[in-house]
Amino acid sequence: MNIDHHSGLSFTEAGGPQIAIKEVTPTTVTFVLSNTDLSVANALRRVMIAEVPTIAIDLVDFELNTTVLADEFIAHRLGLIPIISHQAVHLNYRHECTCSPYCEECSVLFSLDVSCQSENAMSVYSTHLVSSSPAVQPYVDPANEKGVLIAKLRKGQQLHVKAIARKGTGKEHAKWAPCTGVAFEYDPHNKLRHTTYWHEEDARKEWPLSAKAVEEPAPRDDEPFDYKAKPERFYFTVESTGALPPTTIVTQALDVLMRKLAEVHRVLGGIAEAQGEPVVQPTYNL
Amino acid sequence: MPPYVPSDQPPGRGKGSSIFEMDTMGRDDLRYAGKKLTDPISAAEDKWRLVPAFLQTKGLIKQHVDSFNYFIETEMKQILLANAKVDSDVDPAFWLKFRDIRVKQPQAYDARKGVAYELTPHECRLRDVTYAGTILVDIEYVRGKQLVKKRGIEVGRMPIMLRSSRCCLTGKSPADMVKAGECPLDPGGYFIIRGTEKVILIQEQLSKNRIIVETDRLGLINASVTSSTHEKKSKTNICYGKAGRVTMKHNSFTADVPVVVVMKAMGIESDREIAELICGNDEKFLELFSPSLEESSMLDPPVYTQRQALDWLGRKVKVTAMRSRIGMRKDYVEEARDLLATTVLAHVPVDDINGQWNYRPKSVYVALMVRRTLQAVKDGGIVDDRDFVGNKRLELAGQLLSLLFEDLFKSWQANIKRAIDTQLKRSNRTSQYDAATAVAQTSRFITDGLFRSISSGNWNVKRFKMERAGVTQVLSRLSYVSALGMMTRISSQFEKTRKVSGPRALQTSQFGVICPSDTPEGEACGLIKNLALMTHITTDSDDSSMRRLAFILGVEDINVLTGLDLYEEGTYLVFLNGVILGVHRKPEKFVNDFRALRRAGRVGPFVSVYRTSTQRTVNISSDGGRVCRPLIIVNKGKSMVTDQDVKDAIHGIKTFEDLIQEGKIEYLDVNEETDTDIAMYDADLNYNGKVPFGAIADPSALDRPNSTHLEIAPFTVLGAVAGLIPYPHHNQSPRNTYQCAMGKQAIGAIAYNQLTRIDTLLYLMVYPQQPMVRTRTIELIGYDKLPAGQNATVAVMSYSGYDIEDALVLNKASVDRGFGRCQVMRKFSTMIKSYPNQTYDRLADRAEDAYGQVLEKYDILDDDGIVAVGERIKTGQVVINKQSPTETSPRVAPMAGADDAGGQFMGATDPATISYKASPTTFKYDGDAVIDQVLLTTNEEDQTLVKALIRQTRRPELGDKFSSRHGQKGVCGIIVQQEDMPFADTGVVPDIIMNPHGFPSRMTVGKMIELLAGKAGVLAGQLQYGTAFGGSKVEDMSNILISNGFSYSGKDYVTSGITGEPLQAYIFFGPVYYQKLKHMVLDKMHARSRGPRAVLTRQPTEGRSRDGGLRVGEMERDCLIGHGTAALLMERLLYASDAYDCEMCGECGLVGAWHGFCNYCKSRKGVVKVKIPYACKLLFQELMSMNVVPRVKVKDLE
DSSP states (O other), X not given: OEEXXXXXXXXXXXXXXXXXXXXXXXXXXXXXXXXXXXXXXXXXXXXXXXXXXXXXXXXXXXXXXXXXXXXXXXXXXXXXXXXXXXXXXXXXXXXXXXXXXXXXXXXXEEEEEEEOOSSSOEEEEGGGOEESSTTXXXXXXXXXXXXXXXXXXXXXXEEEEEEEEEEEOTTTOGGGOSEEEEEEEEOTTOTTOOSOOOOSSOHXXXXXXXXXXXXXXXXXXXXXXXXXXXOOOEEEEEEEOSSSOHXXXXXXXXXXXXXXHHHHHHHHHHXXXXXXXXXXXXXXXX | OOOOOOOSSOTTTTTOSOTTSSOTTOOHHXXXXXXXXXXXXXXXXXXXXXXHHHHHHSSTTHHHHHHHHHIIIIIHHHXXXXXXXXXXXXXXXXXXXXXXXXXOOOEEEETTTTEEEEOOHHHHHHHTOOOEEEEEEEEEEEETTEEEEEEEEEEEEEEOOTTSTTSTTTTOOHHHHHHTTOOTTOOOOOEEETTEEEEEOEEEEEOSSOOEEEEOTTSOEEEEEEEEOXXXXXXXXXXXXXXXXXXXXXXXBSSOEEHHHHHHHTTOOOHHHHHXXXXXXXXXXXHXXXXXXXXXXXXXXXXXXXXXXXXXXXXXXXXXXXXXXXXXXXXXHHHHHHHHHHTTTTTSOOEXXXXXXXXXXXXXXXXXXXXXXXXXXXXXXXXXXXXXXXXXXXXXXXXXXXXXXXXXXXXXXXXXXXXXXXXHHOSOOSSOOOHHXXXXXXXXXXXXXXXXXXXHOOEEETTTTEEEOOOEEEOOOSSHHHHHHHHTEEEEOSOXXXXXXXXXXXXXXXXXXXXXXXXXXXXXTTTEEEBBTTOEEOOOOOOHHHHHHHHHTTOEEGGGOOHHHXXXXXXXXXXXXXXXXXXXXXXHHHHHHHHHHHHTTSSOTTOEEEEETTTTEEEEEOOTTOEEEEEEEEETTEESOOHHHHHHHHHTSSOHXXXXXXXXXXXXXXXXXXXXXXXXXXXGOOBTTBOTTSSBOOGGGGTSOOXXXXXXOGGGGSBTTGGGSSXXXXXXXXXXXXXXXXXXXXXXXOOTTGGXXXXXXEEEESSOOOOSEEOHHHHXXXXXXXXXXXXXXXEESOOTTTTOTTOEEEEHHHHHTTTTOEEEXXXXXXXXXXXXXXXXXXXXXXXXXXXXXXXXXXXXXXXXXXXXXXXXXXXXXXXXXXXXXXXXXXXXXXXXXXXXXXTSBOOOOOGGGSOEEEOOEEOOSSSOEEEEEXXXXXXXXXXXXXXXXXXXXXXXXXXXXXXXXXXXXEEEEEEEOGGGSOEETTOXXXXXXXXXXXXXXXXXXXXXXXXXXXXXXXXXXXXXXXXTTOSSOHHHHHHHHHHTXXXXXXXXXEEOTTTOOBOSSOEEEEEEEEEEBSOOHHHHOOOXXXXXXXXXXXXXXXXXXXXXXXXXXXXXXXXXXXHTOHHHHHIIIIIIIIEEEEEEETTTOOBOOBTTBBTTTTBSTTEEEEEEEHHHHHHHHHHHHTTOOOOOOOOOOO
């Protein structure tokens, strides 16, 4: 156990990169990543946004749509509904699967069959979606039990669709992105002088301090500029769409990163083997 | 009035959703905007809340409606009464009289049920029907020896303006409006002719019946009057010519006539009296006028008496073609007398008093015109300003329709008379002739005339030699503001080619009545204008009561005055609508009395009265077309509108009209405004050097005149379209003008009924948002309910280099989530016609190939031969598979002999034998689309009409055009992945990155403040205001930012998404309202390798629609020549264009050898093949056809 003396946070392991988790809520996680390079930290951020796979509705068959909204309109809305994606790891990507157009290996079927009988307008929510797999359900925010509004129906209007949810990543379409925003920051006191505060008279007076400033000692006025210093501690806050718990997003992102490195390792290993050089076995296991 | 009891439920709740509702309570969300019911109200602060109250009854498009209502209810009846009687030249005992005329609400007839029902505008749009009501008249006429009265005879159909008194939408609640398929926010004020919405634009003209002094082309000073009455229109000029001779110019004289002769002809025989009438006792005037005075005696023959003058003038009268044909020439004296009475200065009445024509007012008028000319000469050429708005009149739909209707009615009457005469002439009538049939049978005449003019925009009124084109335009439904903007548009009659800047320039007198920003760029700049928010245009009103009132208030009648009385020191001439009433010795008291009476409601609120000290006149105007605006009356430095009044207006207890009735607010036209001192804010009010709140403001206030009026709200100087701009007062002015043009191209919500409309082309935004930074105008016109744009989070920084020249960087994730997504709807329609030979168009089945497979082209057709709703359509596929018969007219018998009735119709050929040819409607646009809806209906002629609406959903792509509300447009240069985008410390990623180079030269500070206010609004969870000359203050916005932990400057600490390092600079970051404009790459992209060629020249066709080539033009050619790239030049201009292997004869040098044989030389010897452009060969042949021989010398290449 390694205790950071300034913040009092405990870090998991000495030596390599360390993560200290500060706060976890159902939708957010706040942690500090340290002992690593800026590029790694940023890579983690980027992977969390773009490469953690989730499930989202990708193909919609309209059997009946007498609502005022156009088919594409509803299809687009359905696509953006966050779907609980624990199962994503067990699904194939579309390009990995040989089926056509879809099969159980690569997709989850949702159906929506609503019609309005009442005089008042009826609202269709994501909770109206019926999943073919109990483990894959639309995410429902506890504060809003009805889920996401899809459409509103007047008396006599009907909507009957079959929606196929697939695995994908935020790279392809934002609907697969598991997080809404990733706050990322380091060096709250700008000791590294990576940026220049815009100010009229006094930057310190005019600029509000970052919330993360309490985490690090403020620089003394007479402190000399250390031009060799490197950023060390990276403050993350990951907010989830609900598709995955925020901690899972982080772990899966790390997993994705690792697999990418493993792939590089494997390919290089292959080349080394071909050239008759000794192959270094990975010290981790996936 | 019942005392106001506050309740939880504000009055009018639920009723109002639009200022365009006839519901007087209006939108309570506006009336209470930002206020709770119990909040204190101060008139100084909240007086702008009178604007919504005003807009409920007047302003914006209401002028169109008012003018149309006036036409339908008053002018039509006047026209009828003026032309009530039809006589017969054949039977003196016969007469026909029109008693009354009225227009019914539009109705349609349901043939199946056999009943008539209320026709709604939306049904008209869908069915390509005209929204028109029948015109009914009551007539009385002689049949044989009886007097017959008939009521309600149809004489035609009148197109009905939407929301006018005859429109079915009037008085409907928003809910009922929705039931009728209409949008409650739709402004109305336009017509629907055969399914297309047509607007009659407001026309700007020089005012009629007023003297205008100006310098003509030769530099001579001229006083001119365009007289206009219902009977006559003519222009009279008084010109101060060479050698000081004053002459009168008039169209009906063959030459300019000396003014003295005219005066003498009007009965002022004595030179002294003439001189007095013109010059009073002013020596200087007399000096200028004396040469003219001598003129009459030097004429040949000399003119001294009235009779001589009339005779002399009579000889100068132009002989019209008609009169010379008839050969009836009255004697010269009578003719001149007649002309002077009716045609010259036609608007000045010449009354018949005991059989004598009273020329006195007219002669004084002529004298005055001369005096005004001399005055200008004396002052060294100071003339009137014809661009002054007070000298303008705006003609509205009602007036234009009235002109047209009057002309049609008169021509129609002449037709009836002719028809009746021919019938009465017949001696052997079997039954008694009933004139009512002639009336009823010719009803198409008026209908067709009206429909034709409105749908073509050609206004031709022969009697007034009026020929105007482009009076009407198709209502632009690109966005809600574009439709609204069209309703407030003013088009000027000035020629666009003239190189004078005057009419185009912004005139100071346009303040408050014409929007200073909203005008197009380029050709029509300054000629097409828009009304400001609070402008009202008057309608004509009767002036006889005003005449009486003027005399009661002490005006001395012109008929009893001598010239000396007229121009006595301190006397002012009093005019009523351009006609001299007389003089008044205490003009100030007169004007004040008159105004007091107007404020008391004894005179119409739109009557204006003002004094000019330079000309010493008092003008009273009640004519139509004057622009005016309401202002708060100030009494002794105090605004008449109290806190309680504003409160009552907000609660809907008092309407705007009530405040006018109470004399607290009045309408001032531009002329009367020159007579006032208007304070902008309460604090500016000045009374004897004192501001209202006690303190002495500044010593200079003592010199200022006392305030007479107070502005209601400064932001109303702008129009409806410029009102969308937040903080326009911080922008460089042309930027506001650019936004006015671009706001009309923004894609958004068009109307609440947008999804049931089938328009030729409709752009809709998928997720439109109301702007974070709104303005009062936005709320007033309902733009927040039908917005056209989205609040985009903008980072002002440079990124990637794909953002130069105003290009924007878009976030891919934003685009994925629906930013800038829009739908494009296109209409495909066709008529299923029936033809005279009993044949019909038909809808055919899908065509199949030899194996019974449906061809792809017809793949998505339903069983009825029309595309199926919900199908996806590809380029080239058939939408409506119509087939038409090859023959449509009945066959004519071959020759005489074959049939007894030789040459007549042979009757119907068996329709079954007639073959059909395909005439399908195909989808020829790029990109996949979906069939949205199909409509099968019938039009007015009972022809079947098929309409299919095809929808395309588009997400933004590279090259799509966007703009903020500050005239800053740009195309999308690159779409970037979210993880690559820069982000703020909170993880916020921008939707748009805008290059900061857009700011320094454009100076759109308003955009920066919009961003700041928008950011503060987002953080505080409230909408901010950017109303012109007001709005949320920057300081307040900065304070909100600071309290939320942001920099007051709106700049954020931003990290690069690519490296993870913070950016060196701090980035201006926040929400700005962005509009997606209709110019999209998909509609414009075009490339061609090979393709169609024009038949005549064999050169590639031109234009994207014809898959044309990309032209190497003259300048491109110059470049290639300059580079010396001869082969490239040859390739582009010859081989890739219209290369032609031409055979030429080397011997004779002529083109046109064939297969190696020259037909001219009868030889094969010199024939060679030459590659020349086909156009060149064509030229040679055309020259030869004109007997010019082009000979070519051919030689081998060296």
